[in-house]
Amino acid sequence: MAIAAASDPSDLIRVMIVDDSVFVRGLAARWISEEDGVEVVASCRSGLQAISGFAAARPDVVILDVEMPDMDGVQALPLLLAAKPGLAVIMNSSFTTHGADLSLRCLALGAADVLAKPSKASGSPDEYRRDLMAKVRALGPAARRRAGQAAVAAPKDVPRAPRQKPIPAPAAAPAVGASRSGASQIRAIAIGSSTGGPQALAEVLRALKPAAAHAPIVIVQHMPAGFTATLAKHLTETSGFPVREAMDGDPILSGTAYVAPGGRHFSLDLDGSRAVARIEDGAPINFCKPSVDPLFRSAERIFKSGLAAVVLTGMGSDGASAVPSIAASGGRVIAQDEASSVVWGMPGAAVATGACAEVLPLKEIGPWLVRETLRGRR
Incomplete structure (x- = not known):
C-alpha cells in the first residue's frame, strides 16, 4: 500500500x-x-x-x-x-x-x-x-x-435540543401552500434521486405501501445501465409491493412503482386515456441519463394538480427546472431537507426555485405522501 x-x-x-x-x-x-x-x-x-x-x-x-x-x-x-x-x-x-x-x-x-x-x-x-x-x-x-x-456531538448522556423542521420556501404559485382541505387529491407520485438515492428510495417506498394501490409511482434514480433492474428487485423486497424497471409502452398502473432504466430517459405519454412509459435513448440532460426533468415534465402534463413530485438526495440540479411548472399546475413538490440528505444538490436546487410545498426530513416524506394520497379516499 x-x-x-x-x-x-x-x-x-x-x-x-x-x-x-x-x-x-x-x-x-x-x-x-x-x-x-x-x-x-x-x-x-x-x-x-x-x-x-x-x-x-x-x-x-x-x-x-x-x-x-x-x-x-x-x-x-x-x-x-x-x-x-x-x-x-x-x-x-x-x-x-x-x-x-x-x-x-x-x-x-x-x-x-x-x-x-x-x-x-x-x-x-x-x-x-x-x-x-x-x-x-x-x-x-x-x-x-x-x-x-x-466530532463535536454532545455526549449521549447530555440532553440535546430537538432539531427544528426546515421552513419551506415561499410558494411560487397560488396552488402551492394552499390549505390541505383545498389541495387536489394525489393521483400519481414522481420521484427523482441521485447520490444516496437507493437508501432514501427504500425508506420512502417502504412507508408508501398503504398508498401504493391508489397512485402509480414513477422514479428516476441516477444509476449506471445494468444496475437499475437489480435496484428494482431490491426495492421490491424492501417495499412490499412490485417495483420494476420500466419498459417502453408499459401501462403506468397503481400498485406498482416504475424505475427508469440506467442510461435511458424515462417519460410518460398518453395512449388514449391511460398513461404509458416512454423509454428513449436521447442525449444527456443536465449531464444526466436518465434525467429527472423529462419524467417530471411529462407527469405534470398528464396528472396536473394530482401530481406529487419528490426530489430526494443527490448532486447537481436535475429536476429543479420542472418544479415551477408543477407548482403552477397545482401539483405539489416535496424536497428532502439538507440534514437528512447525503448531498443537498438536487433538493437544494428545487427549494431555491421557491416552488416547493414542503421541505421534509427523509423519514417524514413517506408518511406525508400516504396522508395526502389517502385523504378523501377513506
Whole structure:
C-alpha cells in the first residue's frame, strides 16, 4: 500500500483508492492527481490493506472495489465506516449482475454511491472519469461536514435540543401552500434521486405501501445501465409491493412503482386515456441519463394538480427546472431537507426555485405522501 504525505492546504479532499487491479489504481490516481483540490492519500490492493492503513491515510472519500481477494468491498465497508463517522464510500463495480447485486448490498450498508467500471456497456473512460470526479467533489465536503459534526456531538448522556423542521420556501404559485382541505387529491407520485438515492428510495417506498394501490409511482434514480433492474428487485423486497424497471409502452398502473432504466430517459405519454412509459435513448440532460426533468415534465402534463413530485438526495440540479411548472399546475413538490440528505444538490436546487410545498426530513416524506394520497379516499 502506498500512502502519500499530508499536503497543504488542509482543505484538499483526501481520497483512498482500494482496488486489486494495478491498472485501475494507477488510472484513478493519475486522474485525481491532475485535478485541483483533491489528492490521493493511499492506494491499496485489498480491503485488508485499506483497514490497516486507514488511520495513517485519514481519507474523506474511499473509492472501494466491490470484488477483491482477501477482503472484498462488502466485508471492508462496515469496518471503514466504523473507523470514521461521516466517511463517503463510492463502490467501484464491474458491469455484471453479480457486481450490481453486491453494489446494492453495499449501498444498503451505508455506501454513498456506485460507479460502473468502463466497459462497452457502461460508458467510456472519459465518462467514468467525469462521473468519478463529480462524485468525489460532491461527497468530499459533505463527508468532512459530517465528520466534524460527529466530532463535536454532545455526549449521549447530555440532553440535546430537538432539531427544528426546515421552513419551506415561499410558494411560487397560488396552488402551492394552499390549505390541505383545498389541495387536489394525489393521483400519481414522481420521484427523482441521485447520490444516496437507493437508501432514501427504500425508506420512502417502504412507508408508501398503504398508498401504493391508489397512485402509480414513477422514479428516476441516477444509476449506471445494468444496475437499475437489480435496484428494482431490491426495492421490491424492501417495499412490499412490485417495483420494476420500466419498459417502453408499459401501462403506468397503481400498485406498482416504475424505475427508469440506467442510461435511458424515462417519460410518460398518453395512449388514449391511460398513461404509458416512454423509454428513449436521447442525449444527456443536465449531464444526466436518465434525467429527472423529462419524467417530471411529462407527469405534470398528464396528472396536473394530482401530481406529487419528490426530489430526494443527490448532486447537481436535475429536476429543479420542472418544479415551477408543477407548482403552477397545482401539483405539489416535496424536497428532502439538507440534514437528512447525503448531498443537498438536487433538493437544494428545487427549494431555491421557491416552488416547493414542503421541505421534509427523509423519514417524514413517506408518511406525508400516504396522508395526502389517502385523504378523501377513506
